[in-house]
Amino acid sequence: MKNCPYCEQDIVWNVKLKTPNALTFKMCFECDSVWNMDQTVSDTTGSNFEDLMVGKGLRLDWENVEKLQPSD
Ligand SMILES: [Zn+2]
Known part of the structure; x- marks a missing residue:
């Protein structure tokens, strides 16, 4: 984790x-x-959920997110 x-x-x-x-x-x-998924998790990488969803033209809805497993 x-x-x-x-x-x-x-x-x-x-x-x-x-x-x-x-x-x-x-x-x-x-x-x-x-x-x-192919990005290294660090404080110099990444984006935020709102930008991701808006960028894809999707509704900002946390109910639409399903947890799979803790990331390595
Ligand atoms: Zn956090």
């Missing part, structure tokens, strides 16, 4: 969107930081 490098309040999870396309990424649910 890996603690979020930004807030250090929670672990980083591998997650997927339930709809529309089962997109997978890594996310901290405490501060909404996100990383691509």
